[in-house]
Amino acid sequence: MAEYDTYILTEFSELKEDEEILGVLRDLAPGTRKYRSTYARFKVSKDAAKYPDRLWVRLGRGQLVPTPCSISVIEFVNVIPKGL
Amino acid sequence: MAYKYYKDNRAYIEALLKTGDAIVVNDEVDWDLEMGAIVRRVCEKKSPSPYFKKIKDYPGFEGFGAPIASYRKLAVSLGLDPETPIPAIAKEYLSRTAADKGQKPKILNAKDAPCKEVVWTGDEADLFRLPAPMVHEGDGGRYIGTWHFVVAKDLDTPAINWGMYRQMVFDEKTMVGPVLPFSDMGKMFYNKYAPNNIPMPFATVIGPDPLSAIASCAPAAIPEDEFTSLLMGEPVEVVKCETCDLYVPAHAEIIIEGVIVPNVMIEEAPFGEYTGYRTSPREKRTVYRVTAITMRKNPILPISNMGIPTDEGQLLRSFSLGLEMERMLRDQGIPITGVYMLPESTHHLVVVGVKPAYANIATQIGQLVFGSKLGPWFHLVVVVDDKTDIYSKDELIHNLSTRCHPKNGIIITEQGVGTPLNPYAWPEERKYSRAGKVIFDCLFPPEWPTSMVPIKVSFDNVYPKEIKEKVLSKWNQYGFKD
Known part of the structure; x- marks a missing residue:
């Protein structure tokens, strides 16, 4: 099971569940690439068992929501123009 | 004539070890929060700077925390006695920088530049090969740029800028950070490069000599490389970048080269900031793409940990802002x-x-x-x-x-x-x-x-001179110990 976190700019109660979201995920796998960020399309649920991978949510100033969510990553997205 | 100064980060660390303003940490420390926590506590307790000899996951790299987070260290960086009082440090700084023109940098060949001992380009230029620390719990990412400066050049004039703009590692090739529109680099990028959709070359100088770092924090009226020469009393030695026409201090620990991407922004922050709070939220900010990384052998990564006072950002910005104000008001x-x-x-x-x-x-x-x-x-x-x-x-x-x-x-x-x-x-x-x-x-x-x-x-104000002199001369005789 992969483990990510993401930042949301709203209150946790306003987190959109089961809808496709474009956002930034940070990979929490230990090692030198820990905290690598990437844009992705994904769905989340506050039910920690609903989707295959684990997601921790942080609010805009880094506050960690103490209970984990689950996430299904649909695709990773590159937002930087090619050649740069 | 050159003043007494330290040509690189290493000589400066040695000087701080001798004055008792740095200590060697031989235990392995973790780049993931542990180094940050140590440096934070150092700033809050005004302890000596920690020189980390072993960093987890990154053999061959060393770290150095809180490089100039006290007036004692600032005095040492200027070649002064660490006990020098603040007004005397200020006087020295103003005296050295009184001229309105400095010396142009001295350009070294790459073979003579320590920052070219190791050169990574292409896929080798991977930011995760550097021990960028997770400085504070909750930060938006690992910040490779905490004690560094970014070199940039204006699009259509010879003007160059050295400025400290924080940089978060996003992925192998990408960094991101705020570039405020009223900053010198912000004016270059947002007024000239971005409207024409031209990527702006940059070079991040990590672990510069202390006087170059001080110059990069100073709101000086002349280019920072020339301002450095005023502090040194001789030209700063620079070398040309591998992948662009910028010049960087030749004795720095690590150089990251690349381009600032116009008209694309990605998420950065939050980050523990110089105000002592994590204030600015996660937002889309300026994007840096990496083309090359060069470094000294066994590079020493400096770490500044911004938070409640006093860190070097607070100290140096306060020092130089105040003194530039003094100069302006006197003028x-x-x-x-x-x-x-x-x-x-x-x-x-x-x-x-x-x-x-x-x-x-x-x-x-x-x-x-x-x-x-x-x-x-x-x-x-x-x-x-x-x-x-x-x-x-x-x-x-x-x-x-x-x-x-x-x-x-x-x-x-x-x-x-x-x-x-x-x-x-x-x-x-x-x-x-x-x-x-x-x-x-x-x-x-x-x-x-x-x-x-x-x-x-x-x-001082309400007693006659002879009474004050009498009291002062007999102070210890009265029984006072101070």
Whole structure:
């Protein structure tokens, strides 16, 4: 099971569940690439068992929501123009 | 003639070890929060700088925390005795930098430049091969740029800029960070490169010699590389980058080269900031793409940990902002005795001593400094008289509490330029970098007749000279130990 976190700019109660979201995920796998960020399309649920991978949510100033969510990553997205 | 100074980070660390202002940490430390926590505690306790010899996951790399987070270290960086008092450090800085022109840098060949001992390009230039620390829990990412500066060049003039702009590692090739539009690099990028959709070359200099770092923090009127030469007394040695035409200090620890991407922004932050808070939220900010990384063998990564006072950002910005203000006010003919910006105020509060020569001189001082290019970085100006010790926090509080008229003495300007990082600001103010500005006039009105002016009751002020001399000469005889 992969483990990510993401930042949301709203209150946790306003987190959109089961809808496709474009956002930034940070990979929490230990090692030198820990905290690598990437844009992705994904769905989340506050039910920690609903989707295959684990997601921790942080609010805009880094506050960690103490209970984990689950996430299904649909695709990773590159937002930087090619050649740069 | 060259002053005594340290040509690289390593010689400076050795000097701090000798003065007791640094210690060697031989235990392995984790880049993931542990190094950050150590450096934070060092800043809060004003402890010696930690020189980390082993970093988890990154054999061959070393780290150095809180490089100039005290006036003692600042004195050492200038080649002075660590006990040098603040006014004497300020005097030395102003004396060295009095000229309006510095020397052009000395260009070295790559083979003579230590920062070229290791060169990574292509896929090798991978940011995750560097031990960028996770500085604070909750930060938006690992910050490779905490004690560094970014070199950039104007699009159509020879102007160059060295400035400290924080940089978060996003992925192998990408960094991101805020570049405020009123900053020197912000003006270059957002006024010229971005409107023409031209990527702007940059070079991040990590672990520069201490005087180059000080110059990059200074709001100087001349290019920072020339300003460095004023501090050194000789030209700074630079070398050309691998993948662009920029020049970087040849003795730095690590150089990251690349381009700033126009018209694309990605998410950055939050980050523990110089105000002592995590204020600016996660937002889309300026994107840096990496083309090359060069470094010294066994590079030493410096780590500054911004938070509650005192870190080097607070100390150096306060120091140089205050002294540039002093220079400007003297140039304008204002009869000031000095300017001191308190690092503990996170460079938000400045004290100006002045001879109260005419009415509303405090307002004039406030308008001059707030109206200058230094203005966005602070919002509180306290003007005290020429008898007040501007470096004394006790005297500052006494002045504010007794001399500042609660109505006439507090002059508020509502529509000033601020920064998005002000913790007290409302979201709209942050968004548009708006800030109120306040002048505290602690001068008794000069139009008051002499008979009306309150007399300061202090040992120095109310006793005859012969009594003071007698008391001082017999002080220990009375039984006092101090």
